[in-house]
Amino acid sequence: MKCWWSNRTTPARMALCLAAAVLLLAAASRKKTTVPTVSPAQLAEQIRALLERKGANTIRWGVCVARADTGEVLYAYHPDDLFIPASNRKLFVTALALDRLGADFRFTTPLYLSAPIRDDGSVAGDLIVRGTGDPTFLNPRFHRGSMTATLQEWADGLAALGVRAIQGNLIMDESGFVSGGLPADGWIKDYETAEYAPRASAVGIAGNRISVSVRPAAQSGRPAVVSLLPATSVVTVENRTLTGPRGTADTIAVERGTNGPDHLILRGRLALGAPEQVHRVPLEQAALVAGEVFRACLAKKGIILGGVVSVRNGESATTAPSSLLVGRYQSPPLREIIAVTNKQSDNYCAEQLFQATAFVRRQRTSYKEAQAYEEEFLAEIGILPSAANFEDGSGLSRLNLVSPRAVVTLLNYMARHKEGQVFRDSLAVAGRDGTLSGRMGQRALGKIHAKTGSLSVACCLSGYAQTASGHTVAFSILANNCANRTGEVCAIQDRIGQLLVGLRF
Secondary structure (H helix, E strand, C coil): CCCCCCCCCCHHHHHHHHHHHHHHHHHHHHHHHCCCCECHHHHHHHHHHHHHCCCHHHCEEEEEEEECCCCCEEEEECCCCCECCHHHHHHHHHHHHHHHHCCCCCCEEEEEECCCECCCCEECCCEEEECCCCCCCCCHHHCCCCCCHHHHHHHHHHHHCCCCEECCCEEEECCCECCCCCCCCCCCHHHHHCCCCCCCCCCCCHHHEEEEEEECCCCCCCCCEEEEECCCCCCEEEEEEEEECCCCCCCCEEEECCCCCCEEEEEEEEECCCCCEEEEEECCCHHHHHHHHHHHHHHHCCCEECCCEEEECCCCCCCCCCCEEEEEEECCCHHHHHHHHHHCCCHHHHHHHHHHHHHHHHCCECHHHHHHHHHHHHHHCCCCCCCEECCCCCCCCCCCEECHHHHHHHHHHHHCCCCHHHHHHCCEECCCCHHHCCCCCHHHCCCEEEEEEEECCEEEEEEEEECCCCCEEEEEEEEECCCCCHHHHHHHHHHHHHHHHCECC
16 A cells, blocks of 8 residues: 655545554564474474584583473473583572562561660660571662661661660671581682672671772872772781783782681782772671671761670570560562572572571571472472582582473472462563573563573573463573583574474474
8 A cells, every 4th residue: 555645635544544554564573573383393303403413512411391281391302411500500599488488578687685775875785686698688789779778777776766885795696507608519719709609698798798999099100099898897908919000901800818717819900090990709707797887887876886796606596585676677578589589690699598598497507408408398399319409509519410300390390389470570581681681582582481590611591481382381401511602502592492482282
């Protein structure tokens, strides 16, 4: 239909032309997003061709695809072999938390005084922060970028109660977190100063990382200027840097020293006039740093701490019955925490959740305790230790091992779970958000919810696909021995995802 405009074009003719244009655009759009369909037999043939073509066949692959409603396996390629899952590990941590705690669960971090407030505003006792491993406590990601909002509120609350001086100590109670602050088995040396490898702790701050800012001195030949955020005396910095002439190559590096925990050594050169750079380094004594920051907040409100900041450790959690509750922080609901954990692949949240979930139920935790607690859950859904063995919560450990079939078993269980929709919604959506925002292409847009995972030796993708037949399939595509080939592996995974979306059965 030919349309044109003139001074004599009637409203009716104009409406007709516009309607035709809309129909043509809609048809073009449908044509562009049409997904070619495949049968289960064609799916198997095409996936095998992708995995076994020259080049790709040097990568170690494991794939399992099953109907989410019946569990029927539609395709399998080495489904029972064990693979390093990288961040696909987070699927198990978040499923465990949802199953044991529920989507509406909120972590609670209480604040106590060990003695009553006197008429003169003094307290002849301690101020105690009772840690529970809450991933959101003092975490800027959940507080509009602030790591101190809760501590400031607590200081305000104490001042409103008339507290003027605390004669005892500020105690950060980490009792029950036996392995808090320690790396998991299978963590490599590179993780010691890696931003993406924070430690777990009962009381955390800033995602359990310290920001080390480095900027050049005012003149060449002098050490670079170093500052910490949060400001703390817990972290000691040995500054071996040098400001070089303009144009000097940037060689600044941070390493962990041996002169006590949280001893950092800075080496290298920074050019005169170069922009400030920030290195985020894992904290080994996060609770102690949080205590120092809290003491500063108290001081700003005129509350004097007579004692010191200390950390209480122990095998079991205890709080004196006579303690006076003077403050309480409640986290957002668990559904929001696992959405950050999975969509953004947040390692800190995953490490905290792994141990904190066991702590909530047993009032003590460690990596070993959390592993045992998780194994009970996995046994209930038919996954034995021979098919899934995990050392940490984030997936960083090189000792984590799982089979594609075990991943799909978990996914199918959660698809039928009362919190199944919450679990699915926590996953990244192809082409739309999280770690899948730029992947899968137009064919799979919005039709795949999945968890990515990447280490230097592993590249994994597992989740759910909405098929052309209207059914949902659970899938796991695990790749190991793929160093420096992440792009190639992701391309193959994306192609398999597109095939799943076109699956008709």
